[in-house]
Amino acid sequence: MAETIIGIDVGFGFTKATDGKDFLVFKSVYGEAVDLQYKEDLLSSPKNDEHLQIEINDTSYFVGELAERQSSSRSFTLDQNQFVSSSSKILVLAALSKLLHEPEQSIRLVVGLPIGHYRQYKEDLGKMLKGTHTFSAIDAQEKQTDFKVTVTDVRVLPQPIGTVMDRLLGTQGVPKSQRFATDKIGIIDVGFRTTDYTISDKGRYSERGSLTTRNGISKAFSKIGNKLKEACNIDIEIYRLFEAVDTGSIKIRGKAYDLKPITEKSFKQLATAIAADANTVWADDWDIDAIMITGGGGAVLAPYIESQLEGVVIPIKQDLDYRLHNVRGYYKFGLYTWRKKED
Numbered sequence: 001m002a003e004t005i006i007g008i009d010v011g012f013g014f015t016k017a018t019d020g021k022d023f024l025v026f027k028s029v030y031g032e033a034v035d036l037q038y039k040e041d042l043l044s045s046p047k048n049d050e051h052l053q054i055e056i057n058d059t060s061y062f063v064g065e066l067a068e069r070q071s072s073s074r075s076f077t078l079d080q081n082q083f084v085s086s087s088s089k090i091l092v093l094a095a096l097s098k099l100l101h102e103p104e105q106s107i108r109l110v111v112g113l114p115i116g117h118y119r120q121y122k123e124d125l126g127k128m129l130k131g132t133h134t135f136s137a138i139d140a141q142e143k144q145t146d147f148k149v150t151v152t153d154v155r156v157l158p159q160p161i162g163t164v165m166d167r168l169l170g171t172q173g174v175p176k177s178q179r180f181a182t183d184k185i186g187i188i189d190v191g192f193r194t195t196d197y198t199i200s201d202k203g204r205y206s207e208r209g210s211l212t213t214r215n216g217i218s219k220a221f222s223k224i225g226n227k228l229k230e231a232c233n234i235d236i237e238i239y240r241l242f243e244a245v246d247t248g249s250i251k252i253r254g255k256a257y258d259l260k261p262i263t264e265k266s267f268k269q270l271a272t273a274i275a276a277d278a279n280t281v282w283a284d285d286w287d288i289d290a291i292m293i294t295g296g297g298g299a300v301l302a303p304y305i306e307s308q309l310e311g312v313v314i315p316i317k318q319d320l321d322y323r324l325h326n327v328r329g330y331y332k333f334g335l336y337t338w339r340k341k342e343d
């Protein structure tokens with residue numbers, strides 16, 4: 001039987017993963033597990049999928065929302081300077097604990113690295129993930145499942161290239177679009193903390209034309225957060241603003257605040273900076289055929305960025321949460337790389 005292929009995209013904001021069928025998204029946050037206090041869901045049955053807890057080498061971690069809500073000791077977000085560290089491993093194993101159906105199995109992994117880390121950490125990340133990992137998953141009822149997962153192969157991609165692979169390859173990992181194999185495509189990946197720029201030239205990644213900036217969506221969100229703090233003196237986690245910004249208002253202590261004017265203003269400012277960087281970094285690449293805007297931040301900023309870009313923009317398919325295009329591309333790239341030889 002062909003080995004299971006899993007794609008995982010560990011971002012500064014969210015960890016995204018897929019086995020080709022299911023998608024998983026959780027915040028890239030983890031913390032020490034604590035004893036949960038007695039709680040009872042009065043209106044619905046307890047939802048197990050919100051409980052993400054794993055134990056590695058006798059240390060128990062809460063991951064994602066659960067860490068944010070319950071870990072009283074420090075919870076860590078990914079450190080930009082230590083991307084390839086135990087934290088990415090914890091997030092990867094947490095994702096596996098949810099996606100794998102067999103506790104003991106061999107898998108192949110495709111993962112991404114931010115552009116700025118790619119060349120330096122590609123090998124290290126591959127080495128860290130390859131081999132056998134033993135860990136346990138603990139569910140909301142404290143039931144423990146022991147995993148022994150052997151990663152036989154790892155491929156590491158520059159993160160935004162996932163979106164190109166997603167368009168280039170069909171669901172079976174076979175190239176379907178000639179265009180992406182012949183054209184020169186610029187990709188702008190707007191994430192939570194960073195924006196990555198890169199070029200896929202005839203399906204190849206080139207370091208030239210690549211750049212990482214700190215212009216992630218969190219920059220606009222912190223402006224919106226500051227404005228709210230001025231208005232009602234409450235610190236709002238920037239993670240929590242997505243929904244409020246999406247609907248255009250937020251209720252704080254029963255009072256609704258209109259977020260539209262400040263959102264419009266901060267998104268425009270951020271989009272202008274993002275587009276200006278694209279025009280600068282690709283100034284010599286006048287032969288770019290088209291540009292794609294991806295990443296969760298791309299979903300909200302694309303209309304603002306597009307009008308300021310020098311070039312033609314290929315709209316992203318609306319069939320999937322923008323945050324997931326890279327990881328779906330990783331999975332397809334895995335199929336392309338490994339399935340061909342076996343079939």
Ligand SMILES: Nc1ncnc2c1ncn2[C@@H]1O[C@H](COP(=O)(O)OP(=O)(O)OP(=O)(O)O)[C@@H](O)[C@H]1O
Binds near residue numbers: 193296
């Ligand atoms: N359904 C959603 N829920 C929450 N955020 C969303 C959603 N859809 C889009 N977003 C936006 O996606 C952003 C995160 O995007 P993404 O997951 O691509 O970032 P990341 O890859 O974790 O960050 P980075 O690229 O900086 O490492 C959020 O800041 C938010 O603005």
Ligand SMILES: [Mg+2]
Binds near residue numbers: 012189
């Ligand atoms: Mg990202």
